[in-house]
Amino acid sequence: MANHTIAETITIPYLEEKGLLSWLTSTDHKRISIMYLLSISTFFVLAGISALLLRFELLMPGKTIVDAHTYNVLFTFHGAVMVFLFIVPGLAASFGNFLIPLMIGARDVAFPRLNLMSYWIYLLGALIILISLSKPADTGWTFYTPYSIRTGTDVILLTFGIFVLGFSSILTGLNFIVTIHKLRAPGMTWHRLPLFIWASYATAILQVLATPVIAISLLLLIAERVFGIGFFDPAKGGDPILFQHFFWFYSHPAVYIMIIPAMGVISEVIPVFSRKPIFGYKAIAYSSLAIALISFFVWAHHMFVSGMSEVAATIFSFLTFLVAIPTAIKVFNWTATLYKGSIDLKSPMLYALSFIFLFTIGGLTGVFLGALAADVHLHDTYFVVAHMHYVMIGGTIMGFFAALHFWYPKMTGKMFNEKVAKIAWAFVFIGFNVTFFPQFILGTQGMPRRYADYPPQFHSLNELSSIGSWILGIGMFVMAINLLRGLFNGEKAPQNPFNSLSLEWQVPSPPPHENFEEIPHVTDWTYGYGKKSA
Amino acid sequence: MEGVEKIEHVHGHHVDPVVEYQSLKFGMWLFIATELLLFGGLFAAYTIFRAKFPEMFAEQHLELNKTLGALNTAVLILSSLTMALGVTSIQRGKPKRLALFLLLTILLGLAFGVNKYFEYSAKFHHHIYPGTSIFFSLYFTMTGLHMLHVFAGMALLTTMLVLTLRGRFSDKYYTPVEVSGLYWHLVDLIWIYLFPLLYLIA
Ligand code: HEM
Ligand SMILES: [Cu+2]
Numbered sequence: 253m254a255n256h257t258i259a260e261t262i263t264i265p266y267l268e269e270k271g272l273l274s275w276l277t278s279t280d281h282k283r284i285s286i287m288y289l290l291s292i293s294t295f296f297v298l299a300g301i302s303a304l305l306l307r308f309e310l311l312m313p314g315k316t317i318v319d320a321h322t323y324n325v326l327f328t329f330h331g332a333v334m335v336f337l338f339i340v341p342g343l344a345a346s347f348g349n350f351l352i353p354l355m356i357g358a359r360d361v362a363f364p365r366l367n368l369m370s371y372w373i374y375l376l377g378a379l380i381i382l383i384s385l386s387k388p389a390d391t392g393w394t395f396y397t398p399y400s401i402r403t404g405t406d407v408i409l410l411t412f413g414i415f416v417l418g419f420s421s422i423l424t425g426l427n428f429i430v431t432i433h434k435l436r437a438p439g440m441t442w443h444r445l446p447l448f449i450w451a452s453y454a455t456a457i458l459q460v461l462a463t464p465v466i467a468i469s470l471l472l473l474i475a476e477r478v479f480g481i482g483f484f485d486p487a488k489g490g491d492p493i494l495f496q497h498f499f500w501f502y503s504h505p506a507v508y509i510m511i512i513p514a515m516g517v518i519s520e521v522i523p524v525f526s527r528k529p530i531f532g533y534k535a536i537a538y539s540s541l542a543i544a545l546i547s548f549f550v551w552a553h554h555m556f557v558s559g560m561s562e563v564a565a566t567i568f569s570f571l572t573f574l575v576a577i578p579t580a581i582k583v584f585n586w587t588a589t590l591y592k593g594s595i596d597l598k599s600p601m602l603y604a605l606s607f608i609f610l611f612t613i614g615g616l617t618g619v620f621l622g623a624l625a626a627d628v629h630l631h632d633t634y635f636v637v638a639h640m641h642y643v644m645i646g647g648t649i650m651g652f653f654a655a656l657h658f659w660y661p662k663m664t665g666k667m668f669n670e671k672v673a674k675i676a677w678a679f680v681f682i683g684f685n686v687t688f689f690p691q692f693i694l695g696t697q698g699m700p701r702r703y704a705d706y707p708p709q710f711h712s713l714n715e716l717s718s719i720g721s722w723i724l725g726i727g728m729f730v731m732a733i734n735l736l737r738g739l740f741n742g743e744k745a746p747q748n749p750f751n752s753l754s755l756e757w758q759v760p761s762p763p764p765h766e767n768f769e770e771i772p773h774v775t776d777w778t779y780g781y782g783k784k785s786a
Numbered sequence: 787m788e789g790v791e792k793i794e795h796v797h798g799h800h801v802d803p804v805v806e807y808q809s810l811k812f813g814m815w816l817f818i819a820t821e822l823l824l825f826g827g828l829f830a831a832y833t834i835f836r837a838k839f840p841e842m843f844a845e846q847h848l849e850l851n852k853t854l855g856a857l858n859t860a861v862l863i864l865s866s867l868t869m870a871l872g873v874t875s876i877q878r879g880k881p882k883r884l885a886l887f888l889l890l891t892i893l894l895g896l897a898f899g900v901n902k903y904f905e906y907s908a909k910f911h912h913h914i915y916p917g918t919s920i921f922f923s924l925y926f927t928m929t930g931l932h933m934l935h936v937f938a939g940m941a942l943l944t945t946m947l948v949l950t951l952r953g954r955f956s957d958k959y960y961t962p963v964e965v966s967g968l969y970w971h972l973v974d975l976i977w978i979y980l981f982p983l984l985y986l987i988a
Binding site: 362363422426427429430433434435460461463464465467468469471472475479480481482483488489490491494498 | 805812813816817819820821823824825826827828831835839915916917919920923926927931
């Protein structure tokens with residue numbers, strides 16, 4: 253790069269330089285974003301395959317393909333990899349990295365080298381987790397004590413890997429917060445920021461404030477196994493419930509680390525494809541912060557039946573209901589944006605609409621679970637499994653797919669086949685519902701989660717769910733092929749194929765290394781659709 | 787400050803020095819917040835167990851060596867002072883004095899470590915380990931994690947020392963020194979809480 257003049261580096265597309273090393277050492281936020289995107293997608297596929305195996309085992313009662321221990325290992329791998337290697341870094345590390353500097357009119361993040369370091373740390377954590385597979389853990393992704401202290405499987409390496417990933421998460425969050433504070437282009441005031449930026453900001457705060465707590469919990473778990481410190485061991489005067497408190501103090505905010513960036517994506521996609529200004533800008537922006545704040549005070553709703561005073565349980569139940577308010581505010585505002593819009597059902601929009609529909613189901617069933625009387629019965633049943641998948645797949649992953657299809661032309665400079673994308677969407681949408689809706693019913697009928705087997709009366713709904721998982725799998729496969737094919741055979745993407753007003757679309761596709769030839773002067777918000785030429 | 791438009795091209799990056807200064811400082815404060823939360827988990831555990839086993843804490847803390855603990859407290863407070871003097875020196879444009887104070891600070895960190903080594907050895911000698919009791923588990927995890935932070939701080943300051951000797955800092959540019967100093971003060975501060983909580987239980 254040293255040989256180029258400034259003007260040249262500014263105009264070279266960021267994808268130009270080839271070779272693995274040039275990627276692994278690049279501090280360009282866009283390249284780092286692509287590396288995250290490829291890495292998290294790889295882990296998504298691995299964890300997805302393990303999910304298909306789990307569903308295959310549950311196709312019929314009795315042993316189908318794996319024994320009970322292998323089943324436990326599979327769901328631990330599935331959960332831990334999906335959560336810590338895919339969905340938590342997820343949208344923030346991939347699309348956040350790509351979009352934050354572009355959307356606020358900056359040339360890069362505040363600390364580009366730290367950004368690259370975060371990615372390396374992510375790789376290191378992933379590597380440690382893969383090594384732990386030589387004796388894979390069987391505790392579930394929640395590592396509840398005392399079982400996680402006693403099991404002979406490699407809990408230490410797995411949790412240590414997650415500990416390392418925590419650094420990556422913290423440093424990324426820190427970088428984004430500083431970037432959003434300090435590097436906004438002239439005129440890009442807080443209330444002109446795209447809502448994806450507000451969402452990323454709220455997410456980053458959660459990453460910075462919640463992750464240290466899981467870090468210390470996992471360190472203590474490791475110390476428990478190595479030195480027998482006894483904090484979580486009742487035999488030594490410790491308290492296994494304490495681990496649950498520590499764990500959920502992080503992991504509840506973590507569910508918002510997973511979902512808030514997806515909400516940000518939806519706020520960007522909906523106005524573009526309904527050609528209307530976003531409704532309730534400030535309400536959406538501040539509700540992200542409200543969710544982030546409240547999410548620190550609801551963790552014990554995962555522990556209603558773990559042993560807790562009635563007063564405490566009632567308070568946590570009430571606080572859990574509170575979290576639904578800012579969540580619903582967003583849903584109402586998106587729907588109001590759609591109202592009387594000229595809606596264009598392109599693939600990103602299909603995924604965005606799916607998000608609204610499915611996430612609403614997921615969020616409302618969360619409220620059922622937050623109600624004490626209902627949760628006593630539904631806890632640890634398939635109802636919880638269905639709830640979490642409606643919010644995580646129906647929410648986050650639909651948002652992720654919306655983002656993939658929406659920003660694909662910008663990131664790759666190519667177009668994918670829209671017709672195939674729509675077909676894939678149909679499979680994903682139908683497959684998802686066929687897989688997970690029956691699980692709500694199974695849960696209310698009392699089928700517990702995390703068992704390799706079930707009594708015959710649960711057979712037909714389980715069969716349906718497993719068939720659904722194949723439809724879902726096919727949908728994702730077709731989607732992946734379509735997007736990969738676009739890279740090679742796709743038409744060249746124009747600068748702004750969807751007529752968006754946001755800054756990232758005002759630079760070439762793919763953008764040059766330095767993003768902007770000249771730092772833009774911002775004079776208005778980005779949602780002025782339906783007026784003038786827009 | 788010329789605003790964001792005037793761009794300097796260094797290693798593919800380019801930020802206004804004022805913005806860089808503010809950013810680094812802000813970033814370090816955020817990082818310090820994460821460290822406090824990390825220790826916050828341990829302080830929470832401490833509170834819970836102390837409430838659960840008050841006699842154990844009252845009795846077993848007597849095994850800890852108050853003199854060595856107090857000495858280490860003095861060493862760290864002194865090191866915070868030398869660190870602050872270092873930052874003042876470079877603000878006044880005296881890199882040599884900065885180097886001297888950095889060296890002093892690192893040596894004081896080292897003294898802390900040596901002291902801690904003797905303390906731990908004495909405990910092991912009396913067959914007191916992490917896991918001996920909840921109190922000693924807390925003692926070892928809290929001071930152990932803190933010790934790791936002292937090492938991290940020393941590594942950071944050594945880097946600063948090398949950069950200072952290479953003439954990287956002046957009264958115009960000393961952001962990394964100042965930010966590393968902040969980190970060192972944090973390490974010091976945590977000890978100021980650990981010392982009474984573990985050694986001086988009434
Ligand atoms: C309106 C918002 C939400 C409410 C009120 C809510 C409420 C709850 C409650 C009460 C539970 C515990 C159920 C039990 O174990 O008995 C739960 C579990 C869970 N929720 Fe939510 N939730 C909400 C949104 C979300 C979101 C957005 C995500 C993730 C993106 C999420 C992910 C999960 C997961 C993963 C579990 C299961 C954890 C486990 O035990 O493995 N939830 N939710
Ligand atoms: Cu929760």
